[in-house]
Ligand SMILES: *[C@@H]1O[C@H](CO)[C@@H](O)[C@H](O)[C@H]1NC(C)=O
Ligand SMILES: *[C@@H]1O[C@H](CO)[C@@H](O)[C@H](O)[C@H]1NC(C)=O
Ligand SMILES: *[C@@H]1O[C@H](CO)[C@@H](O)[C@H](O)[C@H]1NC(C)=O
Ligand SMILES: *[C@@H]1O[C@H](CO)[C@@H](O)[C@H](O)[C@H]1NC(C)=O
Ligand SMILES: *[C@@H]1O[C@H](CO)[C@@H](O)[C@H](O)[C@H]1NC(C)=O
């Protein structure tokens with residue numbers, strides 16, 4: 220009896236403690252650190268320390284890369300939680316040479332002995348991409364993933380019949396095949412009053428992470444960021460994904476109007492250019508005087524905190540294993556790791572996109588176009604102010620639940636968006 224009562228009491232105490240803990244975490248979920256705390260699985264107040272670590276690891280990695288030739292090494296990646304810079308090495312006799320050349324960072328280095336050199340991985344990647352084209356494969360991602368020192372192919376089991384010839388031929392290269400369902404569906408219909416706002420005194424701000432709507436009031440995609448042209452700096456464009464364009468809503472001139480919403484829909488302007496093949500990006504020209512484009516990304520949850528954009532981070536400045544975050548209209552701020560910096564993706568409708576980045580960011584329908592960024596600063600006072608844009612979300616795939624696979628989000632890199640004389644509008 221007494222024992223039972225005691226157990227009950229202990230359980231009760233435990234529950235109270237759990238509640239208190241839950242409460243603390245729940246209360247601090249609005250912290251600007253919450254998305255990274257979730258990613259790294261640490262308390263919010265540990266995030267600044269990890270940000271500092273990651274900054275050092277990135278410095279070390281950038282110093283390391285020129286030392287790695289394609290024959291004796293198989294790529295490198297960082298792991299912020301364990302504070303390591305992992306180096307895939309084939310010929311161990313070169314280890315001391317690297318260690319000596321990386322003096323200030325020696326304690327961070329960790330060598331993995333692997334079989335696939337970077338040159339080998341690159342050539343396997345090329346062989347697999349041409350096999351995929353040759354066998355008319357569909358709805359796949361082919362990526363070069365340093366962490367597993369192999370090529371990883373993501374396929375949707377629903378397309379097995381069509382992809383069978385490709386898979387059969389691909390097996391000779393021993394790639395890793397992952398099953399993942401691509402996320403697809405109809406936009407959410409919310410049919411709104413599309414009367415434009417009349418007053419000339421009202422300004423409507425559009426920032427990265429906002430919903431953008433079609434003229435029926437459907438929430439279509441996420442606003443990315445604002446850009447302009449050197450030759451026409453009087454014009455500004457809002458960047459989002461190219462597949463947000465919908466033929467059913469096309470104007471006679473082949474463009475499509477997109478809207479923001481405050482009570483009613485407010486016209487932003489026409490998507491003048493969009494691309495589905497090779498890259499997935501659309502440019503919406505700001506045509507309404509009511510709209511004010513701001514170089515800002517919407518912050519965590521409903522906290523008013525917003526992050527000014529101060530520049531961009533090209534794909535060759537990114538390190539495998541480092542974090543990236545996005546601000547999606549549907550999912551809010553979500554962070555993940557960079558899984559692969561070289562990847563090609565094919566959509567089910569026959570389009571394919573080259574040179575994309577694979578991340579473990581969680582995204583879903585409606586997040587397409589969301590700005591993807593890394594913080595410039597590791598200063599807790601600043602975070603997540605001063606962000607650097609590295610691209611937009613263009614696709615998401617959900618991993619096999621039974622295998623406990625994580626989410627995969629595909630990023631269209633900023634350097635493929637800022638072509639010709641386009642430049643990013645920043646808050647400097
Ligand atoms: C491998 O491919 C990547 C991406 O195309 C390229 O940046 C790198 O230089 C290549 N490395 C080798 C050793 O071929
Ligand atoms: C490893 O590198 C050393 C030094 O460059 C070289 O002498 C040796 O032949 C290499 N071993 C292999 C197996 O390539
Ligand atoms: C490492 O190897 C390179 C080329 O083999 C050589 O030039 C360099 O001096 C070596 N560095 C060290 C620290 O041994
Ligand atoms: C590398 O290849 C050898 C010989 O084929 C094999 O025994 C070893 O398991 C491989 N190592 C890895 C990390 O795949
Ligand atoms: C995929 O990537 C490779 C190397 O980056 C490139 O040469 C190839 O043309 C790409 N495209 C397709 C559709 O596979």
Ligand SMILES: *[C@@H]1O[C@H](CO)[C@@H](O)[C@H](O)[C@H]1NC(C)=O
Nearest residue numbers: 352353354355356357381569
């Ligand atoms: C590729 O597959 C699609 C869908 O099954 C089919 O319509 C198309 O004709 C195929 N193309 C080639 C070149 O086999």
